[in-house]
Amino acid sequence: MKVTVDEAVPEFPGVRAAACPFDPPPELRELRRHGPLAKVRLWDGSTPWFVTTHAEQKALLGHPQVSADVTRPGYPIHTAGTGGGSLSFILMDDPEHARLRRMVQGAFTVRRVEGMRPAVRRIVDRLIDELLAGPKPVDLVEAFALPVPSLVICELLGVPYADHGFFQDNSKTVIKRSATPEERAVAFGSLFEYLDGLVGKKIEHPADDLLSKVAARVGSGELTRREAAQMGVLLLIAGHETTANMIALGTLALLRHPGQLAVLRESEDPKLVAGAVEELLRYLNITHSGRRRVATADIEIAGQVIRAGEGIIMPNDIANRDPEVFPDPDELDVSRDARRHVAFGFGVHQCLGQPLARLELQVVYGTLYRRIPTLAPAAPIEEIPFKHDGQVYGVYELPVTW
Numbered sequence: 001m002k003v004t005v006d007e008a009v010p011e012f013p014g015v016r017a018a019a020c021p022f023d024p025p026p027e028l029r030e031l032r033r034h035g036p037l038a039k040v041r042l043w044d045g046s047t048p049w050f051v052t053t054h055a056e057q058k059a060l061l062g063h064p065q066v067s068a069d070v071t072r073p074g075y076p077i078h079t080a081g082t083g084g085g086s087l088s089f090i091l092m093d094d095p096e097h098a099r100l101r102r103m104v105q106g107a108f109t110v111r112r113v114e115g116m117r118p119a120v121r122r123i124v125d126r127l128i129d130e131l132l133a134g135p136k137p138v139d140l141v142e143a144f145a146l147p148v149p150s151l152v153i154c155e156l157l158g159v160p161y162a163d164h165g166f167f168q169d170n171s172k173t174v175i176k177r178s179a180t181p182e183e184r185a186v187a188f189g190s191l192f193e194y195l196d197g198l199v200g201k202k203i204e205h206p207a208d209d210l211l212s213k214v215a216a217r218v219g220s221g222e223l224t225r226r227e228a229a230q231m232g233v234l235l236l237i238a239g240h241e242t243t244a245n246m247i248a249l250g251t252l253a254l255l256r257h258p259g260q261l262a263v264l265r266e267s268e269d270p271k272l273v274a275g276a277v278e279e280l281l282r283y284l285n286i287t288h289s290g291r292r293r294v295a296t297a298d299i300e301i302a303g304q305v306i307r308a309g310e311g312i313i314m315p316n317d318i319a320n321r322d323p324e325v326f327p328d329p330d331e332l333d334v335s336r337d338a339r340r341h342v343a344f345g346f347g348v349h350q351c352l353g354q355p356l357a358r359l360e361l362q363v364v365y366g367t368l369y370r371r372i373p374t375l376a377p378a379a380p381i382e383e384i385p386f387k388h389d390g391q392v393y394g395v396y397e398l399p400v401t402w
């Protein structure tokens with residue numbers, strides 16, 4: 001059925017506001033009645049395509065005439081002030097995107113990342129020791145969910161962890177939809193300056209870390225200093241915010257599904273833990289504002305024509321609840337095979353850090369609930385502040401006790 005754009009086109013606030021805090025908004029899922037493609041209205045009045053099915057999302061994310069370049073006219077930007085295009089290769093097209101991504105992808109291969117498992121285990125165990133020795137209730141976000149990925153990405157990049165307060169606060173503002181364009185620009189500028197300073201230091205005194213490798217490419221003329229600093233900002237933000245949200249929201253989801261938590265806690269099988277990570281990625285899908293793109297040529301798909309210059313939103317939370325791919329999609333089932341999820345995106349921009357995110361989540365989900373078997377929320381769910389205003393979903397705080 002062809003979709004006509006009229007007053008009935010629903011708003012897509014780009015944030016989660018469903019009755020169940022783990023589910024995509026029902027009114028957007030209902031758009032499937034139009035077929036795989038519908039239209040939504042954004043904050044600026046534009047009406048991009050909204051792709052509700054897993055198969056069509058993958059087809060479009062892998063399509064050569066679909067651009068991730070945020071500066072192209074028609075790109076469905078999240079909110080005022082997010083169309084600047086300075087967040088490095090995540091918002092670029094090939095060949096520039098591939099040129100920059102290739103420079104850092106060696107650090108994120110499954111083999112390289114696997115070598116970090118003992119270090120990640122040590123970090124997780126030490127933080128749990130500190131939790132157990134400290135007062136309770138405690139905010140799990142501040143005491144555990146944020147420190148784990150922040151310590152890991154700092155170690156990998158060669159960023160001093162002592163600066164975590166600074167970079168965590170600014171990262172939060174960069175991806176907060178309710179931040180004003182000015183606030184976002186100031187936060188981004190601070191992170192850029194910080195990373196630029198670090199790149200300068202690594203040029204002078206290289207160490208055995210990823211930022212030093214990036215800095216060496218500035219020295220050899222393969223990369224400008226600006227590109228290097230922008231890449232550093234991308235890796236630092238993407239490397240801690242996302243995983244931190246999965247740790248806290250995943251823990252809350254498991255505490256709300258005690259049967260599933262028991263299956264995970266009581267299994268000795270590392271494959272079950274790895275499977276549970278995939279299922280929680282599918283079920284929670286924290287990048288809830290969707291993959292955003294713009295067509296660079298007319299594209300015929302699912303009986304519709306996406307015209308060149310039209311925006312396209314691929315809400316991966318809705319694809320991950322596609323009943324054609326995942327039976328009983330609204331059930332959290334840690335034993336299911338959820339590996340076809342698109343929580344890490346698809347196509348050339350598929351998450352560079354996914355082996356690292358998987359490793360961290362496997363260690364966390366496989367350790368935390370065994371070492372603290374009586375872990376419980378210390379506040380009713382209605383009092384937990386959800387990140388409805390973030391481009392990345394999660395909770396701002398999670399008070400827990402045991």
Ligand code: HEM
Binds near residue numbers: 090345349350352
């Ligand atoms: C559970 C945690 C994570 C989730 C759910 C996640 C999700 C995603 C998604 C959906 C994309 C695709 C963006 C698009 O298509 O527009 C992406 C890209 C990316 N992610 Fe992650 N991510 C996670 C952790 C990480 C970590 C730990 C890093 C480490 C630095 C990282 C670095 C990146 C980078 C650099 C890109 C851009 C890739 C490109 O454009 O080629 N991510 N991520």
